Amino acid sequence: MASKKQLETPLFERFASSEDVALYQTDKQYIKDIRKAAFDLFRHHGFPSTKNEEWRFTNMTSFLKDDYLLSGLATMLSTREIDDIYHAVAHQLEAIKEDGIENPYRIILINGHFSPELSVLPGAQDITIGSLNDNMDAPAAMEYFAAIADTADAANSYVALNTALYANGLFIEVPKGKVIEQPVYIFNVYTADRSAMILPRNLVVVNENAELTLVESIIDHTSGQAVLVNKVTEIAVAKNAHCHHYDIQTGQNGLRIIQRTEATQQTNSTYNNYTFTFPGTDIVRNNLTIHLNEANLESHLYGLYLTAGTQLVDNHTEVHHKFPNGESNQLYKGVLLDKSRGVFNGKIKVYQDAQKTNAFQQSNNMLYSNDATVNAKPQLEIYADDVKCSHGTTIGQLSEEAMFYLRSRGLGMASAKKLMVNAFAFDVTQKVKLDKLRSFLEQKIQQTIQ
Amino acid sequence: MLSIKNLHAGVEEKEILKGLNLEVKAGEVHAIMGPNGAGKSSLASVLSGRPNYEVTAGEVILDGKDLLELSPEDRAREGVFLAFQYPVEIPGVSNVNFLKTAMNEIREYRGQEPLTAKEFMRLSREKQELVEFDAKLVNRSLNEGFSGGEKKRNEIFQLAMLEPKLIILDETDSGLDIDALRIVSRGVNNLRNEGNAFIIITHYQRLLDYIVPDYVHVLADGKIVKSGDKTLALELEEKGYDWLKS
Ligand SMILES: Nc1ncnc2c1ncn2[C@@H]1O[C@H](COP(=O)(O)OP(=O)(O)OP(=O)(O)O)[C@@H](O)[C@H]1O
Ligand SMILES: [Mg+2]
Numbered sequence: 001m002a003s004k005k006q007l008e009t010p011l012f013e014r015f016a017s018s019e020d021v022a023l024y025q026t027d028k029q030y031i032k033d034i035r036k037a038a039f040d041l042f043r044h045h046g047f048p049s050t051k052n053e054e055w056r057f058t059n060m061t062s063f064l065k066d067d068y069l070l071s072g073l074a075t076m077l078s079t080r081e082i083d084d085i086y087h088a089v090a091h092q093l094e095a096i097k098e099d100g101i102e103n104p105y106r107i108i109l110i111n112g113h114f115s116p117e118l119s120v121l122p123g124a125q126d127i128t129i130g131s132l133n134d135n136m137d138a139p140a141a142m143e144y145f146a147a148i149a150d151t152a153d154a155a156n157s158y159v160a161l162n163t164a165l166y167a168n169g170l171f172i173e174v175p176k177g178k179v180i181e182q183p184v185y186i187f188n189v190y191t192a193d194r195s196a197m198i199l200p201r202n203l204v205v206v207n208e209n210a211e212l213t214l215v216e217s218i219i220d221h222t223s224g225q226a227v228l229v230n231k232v233t234e235i236a237v238a239k240n241a242h243c244h245h246y247d248i249q250t251g252q253n254g255l256r257i258i259q260r261t262e263a264t265q266q267t268n269s270t271y272n273n274y275t276f277t278f279p280g281t282d283i284v285r286n287n288l289t290i291h292l293n294e295a296n297l298e299s300h301l302y303g304l305y306l307t308a309g310t311q312l313v314d315n316h317t318e319v320h321h322k323f324p325n326g327e328s329n330q331l332y333k334g335v336l337l338d339k340s341r342g343v344f345n346g347k348i349k350v351y352q353d354a355q356k357t358n359a360f361q362q363s364n365n366m367l368y369s370n371d372a373t374v375n376a377k378p379q380l381e382i383y384a385d386d387v388k389c390s391h392g393t394t395i396g397q398l399s400e401e402a403m404f405y406l407r408s409r410g411l412g413m414a415s416a417k418k419l420m421v422n423a424f425a426f427d428v429t430q431k432v433k434l435d436k437l438r439s440f441l442e443q444k445i446q447q448t449i450q
Numbered sequence: 451m452l453s454i455k456n457l458h459a460g461v462e463e464k465e466i467l468k469g470l471n472l473e474v475k476a477g478e479v480h481a482i483m484g485p486n487g488a489g490k491s492s493l494a495s496v497l498s499g500r501p502n503y504e505v506t507a508g509e510v511i512l513d514g515k516d517l518l519e520l521s522p523e524d525r526a527r528e529g530v531f532l533a534f535q536y537p538v539e540i541p542g543v544s545n546v547n548f549l550k551t552a553m554n555e556i557r558e559y560r561g562q563e564p565l566t567a568k569e570f571m572r573l574s575r576e577k578q579e580l581v582e583f584d585a586k587l588v589n590r591s592l593n594e595g596f597s598g599g600e601k602k603r604n605e606i607f608q609l610a611m612l613e614p615k616l617i618i619l620d621e622t623d624s625g626l627d628i629d630a631l632r633i634v635s636r637g638v639n640n641l642r643n644e645g646n647a648f649i650i651i652t653h654y655q656r657l658l659d660y661i662v663p664d665y666v667h668v669l670a671d672g673k674i675v676k677s678g679d680k681t682l683a684l685e686l687e688e689k690g691y692d693w694l695k696s
Contacts, residue, residue: 423542
C-alpha cells in the first residue's frame with residue numbers, strides 16, 4: 001500500500017487506522033460520504049515525502065515524529081485561559097485595526113472552532129458568520145464545501161486528512177450585492193497543553209456583486225508544544241464579487257503550519273491574497289491555488305516571507321487560467337536570516353481556451369546570512385497561443401555598494417540595514433490597502449531585522 | 451584639516467595608492483587630476499572608508515583624529531563627505547527618509563537634538579533652492595531612475611544638507627550638461643566657507659573655471675607627481691599627462 005512517495009511514520013499508521021472518522025456520526029450523510037472518500041485518499045497516499053515533486057524541498061519527516069493528539073483540545077479551556085485569549089485578541093486588534101473603526105467584526109477561532117462567545121459580529125444581518133457545522137444546510141455550503149480544495153493529488157493528502165477528520169470550522173457568506181466596507185478580522189487562536197494536530201476548516205462564499213476583506217492573524221498559545229496546524233480554506237468568489245484576503249502568519253517554535261487556500265472565481269471577480277510570514281514558527285507551508293473559472297477576471301497574489309533561525313517557509317502557488325481574458329499577478333519576496341530556508345514554487349497554467357491571458361510572476365529573495373538558502377522555481381504550463389506571461393526569479397544579498405553609500409552619509413549599520421530591508425519589502429508592503437495594517441507590518445519587519 | 455602621509459592602499463593584493471602625501475587646510479579647494487586608473491577614486495574610497503580597500507601603510511589625520519580607525523559612518527559623522535562618481539540607486543528608500551535618518555544620526559553622534567519634522571522640511575527647502583534641486587526628486591526613491599545629471603545634483607543636495615567639513619567630489623562634473631555644470635558649481639561655491647575644504651577630482655579644466663582651486667595636483671600611478679596652482683590645470687589641458695612621466 002505505501003508507495004515510495006510517502007513518508008513512513010508511525011503517525012500515518014495511527015491516523016490511517018484511526019477510528020476518529022467514526023466519531024462524526026452527527027454529520028449529514030453527504031458529509032459522511034465526503035469524509036469517507038477523503039479518508040480513503042489519505043490512506044492511499046500517506047504523507048508526501050520529498051520524492052513527491054511538490055514536496056521536494058520540504059522534508060516533513062522531523063515534523064511528523066511527534067505523537068500528535070487529534071481531537072479534544074478545544075473543549076479543555078479554563079476560564080483563565082479564555083481570559084488570556086480575550087486580552088491577547090484585544091491587544092492584537094488594537095495593533096492592526098484601522099483607525100476610525102469603532103466596533104469591527106472579530107471572529108475568534110479556537111483551534112479552528114468558531115467561538116460564538118468571544119467573537120463580535122456587529123453587522124450580523126449583513127453577513128453570515130458561524131460555525132461550519134451549523135451552516136451545512138446552507139445552499140452555498142452544499143455547493144462549495146470540499147468541492148474547491150483538491151484532495152485527489154497525492155501532494156494534497158494533508159487536505160484529504162483535514163477533510164476526513166476536521167471537527168468543525170468557520171463559515172462566512174456574504175449575500176448578493178452586499179459590500180462589507182470594514183475588514184473582518186479573524187484571529188486564529190492555537191492553544192494546546194500537549195502536542196496535537198489541529199485541523200481548521202474554513203469556507204468563505206462571496207456572492208454576486210458582494211465584497212469582503214478578511215484579515216487573518218494568529219494568536220499562539222501553544223507555549224512551545226509541538227502543534228501541527230493542518231488548515232484548509234475554501235473560497236468562492238462569484239460574478240462581479242471581490243475578495244481581499246490578508247494572512248499574517250506568526251507563531252512560536254513548535255508551531256508548524258501546513259495550509260491550503262484554494263479559491264474559485266467567476267467572471268468579473270477579483271481575488272487578492274496578501275500573505276506575510278514572520279519568524280518564530282518551525283515551518284510554514286502555504287499552498288495557494290486559484291481557479292479562474294470564467295472569463296474576464298483577475299487575481300493578485302502578494303507574499304512576503306521573513307525567515308529566521310532554522311525556520312522553513314514554503315510558498316507553493318498555482319494559478320489556473322481556464323478561460324479568456326484572465327489576469328493574474330504574483331509577487332513574492334523573501335528575506336532570509338540565520339540558517340533559515342525559503343521555498344517558492346509558482347505554477348501558472350494557461351489552458352487552451354484561455355486566450356488573451358496576462359499572467360505574471362516574480363520572486364525576489366534576499367539572503368541576509370551566508371547560511372540561509374532559498375529554492376525558487378517558476379513553473380509555466382501554457383497551452384494557449386495568444387497570451388502574455390512572464391516570470392522572474394532573483395536571489396541576491398544585501399548590496400554592499402548600497403550599504404556603503406548609506407553609511408558614507410552617516411547612517412549606522414543597523415539603520416542602513418533597516419532601510420534596505422524595508423526598501424526590498426516595499427513593493428509588497430505598499431500593496432496592502434489597509435493603512436494601519438501596513439504600518440503594523442512595516443514595524444514588524446523592522447523589529448525582525450534588529 | 452586633513453593630512454595624508456605616505457599612504458599605501460589597495461584592493462585584494464593589488465597596490466593602488468603607492469605612498470601618497472597631501473595636506474589640505476580649512477578654506478582651501480584642491481583639484482586632483484590624472485589619467486584613468488591612476489587611483490583618484492581609490493583615494494576617495496580610502497578616505498571615506500570603503501570596506502574592500504586595505505591600507506597597508508601611512509596615516510590619514512582629520513583635525514587630529516585618525517580617520518583610518520573609524521567606520522564609514524563615523525567618518526561621515528566627523529564631517530567627511532564623498533560625492534560618488536557613480537551614485538547608487540536604491541529603489542524603495544525614499545530620498546527624504548534617508549536624509550532625515552542620516553542627519554539625525556549625525557546629530558546624535560555630535561550630541562545634538564534630532565531635527566523636528568518641521569525644521570527638517572524648512573532646511574530641506576532652503577537647500578533645494580541653494581543648489582537648485584528639483585523638489586519632485588526629493589520625494590522619489592533614492593536615485594532610482596534619476597538621469598546621470600540628476601544623480602550628481604542629488605549628491606550636491608545631500609552635501610548641502612549635511613554640511614560636512616571635508617568634501618570630496620569625484621568627477622561630479624562628468625555627465626552634466628553645461629547648465630547643470632553651472633548650477634552645480636554655483637551650489638558648491640555657495641557652500642564654500644572658512645570652515646570646510648574641498649578635494650575636487652576631475653578630468654576637465656572647465657569645472658575649474660567655475661570652482662577656482664587653490665591648488666592643482668596630478669595623481670599618477672598612485673602618487674601625487676606634481677602640484678601647482680590653477681594654471682597647472684591649463685597646462686595639463688594643453689599637454690596631457692605624458693610629459694610628467696619620467
Ligand atoms: N575592486 C577592485 N578590484 C581590482 N582592481 C581595482 C578595484 N577597484 C579599482 N581597481 C583598480 O585600481 C586602479 C585605480 O582605479 P581608480 O578607480 O581609483 O582610478 P581613477 O583614477 O579614479 O580612474 P578614472 O579616472 O577612470 O575614474 C585601476 O587600475 C582599477 O582597475
Ligand atoms: Mg575615478
